[in-house]
Amino acid sequence: MTIMEQIERFFVENPYCFGICLAIMGIGGLIIAIRDADWLFNMVSGVMYNRHKTDDQVIMYGQKTIRVVLGIISAISILGGIIWFWTYAFHYK
Numbered sequence: 001m002t003i004m005e006q007i008e009r010f011f012v013e014n015p016y017c018f019g020i021c022l023a024i025m026g027i028g029g030l031i032i033a034i035r036d037a038d039w040l041f042n043m044v045s046g047v048m049y050n051r052h053k054t055d056d057q058v059i060m061y062g063q064k065t066i067r068v069v070l071g072i073i074s075a076i077s078i079l080g081g082i083i084w085f086w087t088y089a090f091h092y093k
Contacts, residue, residue, distance in 0.1 A: 016089040023081030029074035033067045 001009075011018050032040055058066050 016085050019081045019083070019085030019088065021081070022084060023078050026074045026077030026079075026081060029070055029077065033071040033074060036063075036067065 061069075
């Protein structure tokens with residue numbers, strides 16, 4: 001059994017744990033957005049542009065905009081995790 005199959009089986013057997021993981025990832029993203037993590041939002045100088053990389057998104061849109069977007073996505077993730085946990089932990093037993 002591969003690690004992905006084990007993870008899948010765990011979340012199938014314990015669906016409320018997905019909500020906890022989602023909320024934890026959202027909290028982590030919110031902390032990164034509030035604390036202005038330089039390792040993620042570092043302005044990289046260079047001539048190569050790739051719109052799929054984080055540093056190029058920061059160059060294109062600006063550090064403040066990316067922090068606001070990350071904060072919004074993190075808040076949605078936290079809310080979704082809480083709703084997911086509440087739904088599966090208390091209503092589907």
